[in-house]
Every structure is written in structure tokens, then in C-alpha cells.
Amino acid sequence: KPQDPPPPLVDNGTKLVNDAEHPWMPLRDGDKRGPCPGLNTLASHGWLPRDGVATPQQIIAASQEGFNFESQIARRFTYSSHLIDGNLVTDLLSIGAKTDKTGPDPPAPANPGGLNLHGAIEGDASMTRGDAYWGDNWHFNETQFSELLEFMDKYGDGLYNYKVAGEFRYQRIQESIATNPQFNFTGGRFFAAYIETVVGANLFSDGRRNDSQVPADAARGFFQDSRMPDDFHRAAKPFGTEGVEVVIGAHPFSPGRNVNGINTYTIDPNSPTFESDPDGCAQYEMFVNEAVVPLYPNPTGVLRRNLNINLQHYFDTFGGKCEQLFPYGKP
Numbered sequence: 350k351p352q353d354p355p356p357p358l359v360d361n362g363t364k365l366v367n368d369a370e371h372p373w374m375p376l377r378d379g380d381k382r383g384p385c386p387g388l389n390t391l392a393s394h395g396w397l398p399r400d401g402v403a404t405p406q407q408i409i410a411a412s413q414e415g416f417n418f419e420s421q422i423a424r425r426f427t428y429s430s431h432l433i434d435g436n437l438v439t440d441l442l443s444i445g446a447k448t449d450k451t452g453p454d455p456p457a458p459a460n461p462g463g464l465n466l467h468g469a470i471e472g473d474a475s476m477t478r479g480d481a482y483w484g485d486n487w488h489f490n491e492t493q494f495s496e497l498l499e500f501m502d503k504y505g506d507g508l509y510n511y512k513v514a515g516e517f518r519y520q521r522i523q524e525s526i527a528t529n530p531q532f533n534f535t536g537g538r539f540f541a542a543y544i545e546t547v548v549g550a551n552l553f554s555d556g557r558r559n560d561s562q563v564p565a566d567a568a569r570g571f572f573q574d575s576r577m578p579d580d581f582h583r584a585a586k587p588f589g590t591e592g593v594e595v596v597i598g599a600h601p602f603s604p605g606r607n608v609n610g611i612n613t614y615t616i617d618p619n620s621p622t623f624e625s626d627p628d629g630c631a632q633y634e635m636f637v638n639e640a641v642v643p644l645y646p647n648p649t650g651v652l653r654r655n656l657n658i659n660l661q662h663y664f665d666t667f668g669g670k671c672e673q674l675f676p677y678g679k680p
């Protein structure tokens with residue numbers, strides 16, 4: 350049976366996390382890394398299993414311990430990702446490509462493909478990774494990172510911060526509209542694309558600075574090498590989406606997609622936004638009904654039990670404000 354998520358940290362201040370027990374180590378054959386520089390870094394420092402395959406419980410614990418990621422958002426990211434990309438029977442998720450290490454797959458259309466799987470979780474217009482349309486949605490992309498460095502110089506005095514995030518988020522969207530005929534910026538991706546930019550500012554900043562600003566060399570370390578700077582201290586308090594209103598406010602934008610090739614971006618009025626869905630209930634419903642249920646139309650046994658457990662943990666991150674859905678019956 351899957352372990353429950355860890356509680357929020359009790360000792361939740363800054364501390365050395367690039368410590369003697371968690372040295373950076375280079376990848377070994379078969380180690381998986383993927384589109385999330387935070388999880389990649391946790392794995393390369395041994396806060397997560399170094400092979401990049403972990404349980405939701407381990408992922409939440411490592412994000413809290415290693416970076417001081419706030420509990421609610423850590424659980425929401427983790428359980429949503431696990432429900433789509435993980436193996437719900439063995440309770441294992443690859444933070445990168447699909448691997449046999451997550452165990453035998455449940456019957457299709459379930460597809461425990463790891464975080465690299467393009468779809469409901471990994472999506473377009475990432476900052477330092479390309480769109481899946483171009484064939485690689487998870488390797489560090491030097492061209493995009495160089496552009497980010499230019500934005501850091503122009504808008505952040507050489508640092509990555511909310512202001513830079515606001516400008517670069519918009520720039521990446523514009524690039525995808527103009528180059529990716531299949532650009533999709535709807536559903537959960539719309540929210541995640543904004544939130545991820547500030548999670549980087551909040552958690553890649555050294556807790557002793559406590560200003561959500563990230564020097565360029567530290568940013569390259571995290572994004573490219575999955576590596577914390579020497580002597581890195583985690584954030585000074587649990588951080589989640591702080592600053593996202595700055596990023597949204599810099600260039601207000603609506604969810605949509607290129608409907609007929611490049612430069613055909615069309616707003617999808619049914620896709621929720623931060624304004625239309627402040628409590629996240631539409632996001633919750635859409636995720637359960639349109640992302641999870643199609644993958645698991647008729648689960649039985651342990652699979653059904655674990656779906657219910659994971660759906661419960663995901664629902665719990667909405668703080669009781671939404672009506673709970675039971676697509677597999679009440680457990």
C-alpha cells in the first residue's frame with residue numbers, strides 16, 4: 350500500500366543541503382533525469398534515489414527537505430504527476446524517461462512513461478527545455494538558456510528573479526506560437542508554466558539571501574547540471590507559488606492553442622485561468638475527468654485501490670473548497 354505523504358517540515362528554516370551526505374555525483378549508466386531541474390538536482394545529490402525512480406512519498410519528502418518546497422504545492426505536483434506518469438501498482442515514478450524499474454505496466458491505455466511523457470504534465474513553452482514537437486522535451490537547451498541569460502542581464506541585473514520570469518515566460522509563449530504548429534497551452538500546463546517560473550526563483554535562491562534571486566552560475570548549475578552551488582542552503586521558509594502574480598501580471602495571457610499551424614493561437618474559453626478558477630476546482634475536475642479517467646476506464650483490485658488513494662491525496666491539496674469526485678466509487 351502506498352505510503353502517506355510526509356507532513357510539512359517542523360524545522361522549516363534554511364540549512365546547508367549540499368552537505369557531506371548529499372554530494373553531487375555524475376550520472377551512472379541508466380540513471381534517469383528529465384524536464385524538472387528541481388527533481389533532477391535532488392536525485393543528483395542523493396536526496397532522491399540517484400537512479401531517478403522514486404515513490405511520491407520520497408519525492409515530496411526530498412522536495413521539502415532539500416529545497417523547502419511548500420507541502421501543499423509539493424503534494425499537488427507530485428500526485429498529479431504520479432497519476433498520469435507513474436506506475437500506480439508499484440507506486441514508482443521515473444523523473445525522466447520510461448524505465449523497467451517502475452515494474453510491469455498496468456493495462457493500456459495506462460502509460461507510466463515518467464515525467465518525460467508529453468501530455469497532461471510535461472508541456473510546451475518550458476524555459477530551458479524544447480517543445481516535444483521538436484523531438485526533445487527534456488534535455489537542457491543551450492539556445493534557450495542563452496536567451497534566458499540575456500533576459501537576466503536586461504531585466505534582472507544579471508540575476509534570475511520574478512521580473513525576469515515574467516518577461517521570459519511571455520517570450521517563450523510567443524516563440525512557441527510562432528514556431529510550433531502544435532503549440533498547446535491549455536489545461537494544467539497553463540497553470541504549471543507560470544508556477545514553475547517562480548518555484549525556480551524561490552527555491553534556487555540561497556536561503557541566506559532569502560530574496561528569490563538566483564545568480565547566473567547557480568542557475569546554470571541547477572538547470573544544466575542538476576547541481577547545487579557549493580555550500581548551498583535551502584530556502585529560508587517553505588516556498589510555493591509566491592511571486593506568481595508578478596509573472597502573470599507582467600503579460601496577462603489566456604490559455605489556448607495553435608489550432609491550424611503556426612501563428613494560429615486561439616483562446617480556449619473552457620480552459621480555466623488563475624482569475625476564473627481561484628480555488629482550483631475547475632482545474633481539479635478537468636484533471637480527474639479528462640486526464641485520469643481516460644487512462645483508467647475500468648480499474649480493479651490494487652490498481653483501483655491505489656487510484657483512489659492517489660486521487661484522495663490530490664484532492665486534499667485543494668483545501669476542502671471543491672466538491673470531491675469519485676470516478677471509481679467511494680472507497
Ligand code: HEM
Pocket residue numbers: 384385386387388408409412416418422423424426427430464470471472473474475476477478541545546548549552553
Ligand atoms: C518543471 C515536476 C518539484 C522546479 C517541471 C516539469 C515537471 C515537474 C513535470 C516539466 C514541465 C514542463 O516544463 O514542461 C515536478 C514535480 C515536483 C517538482 C512532480 C515534485 C514536488 C520541483 C522543485 C523545484 C522545481 C522542488 C525547484 C527546486 C522546476 C522548474 C521547472 C520545472 C524551475 C521549469 C523548467 C523549465 O521551464 O525549463 N517540474 N517538479 N520543481 N520544475 Fe519541477
Ligand code: MG
Pocket residue numbers: 384471472473474475478479480486
Ligand atoms: Mg516542457
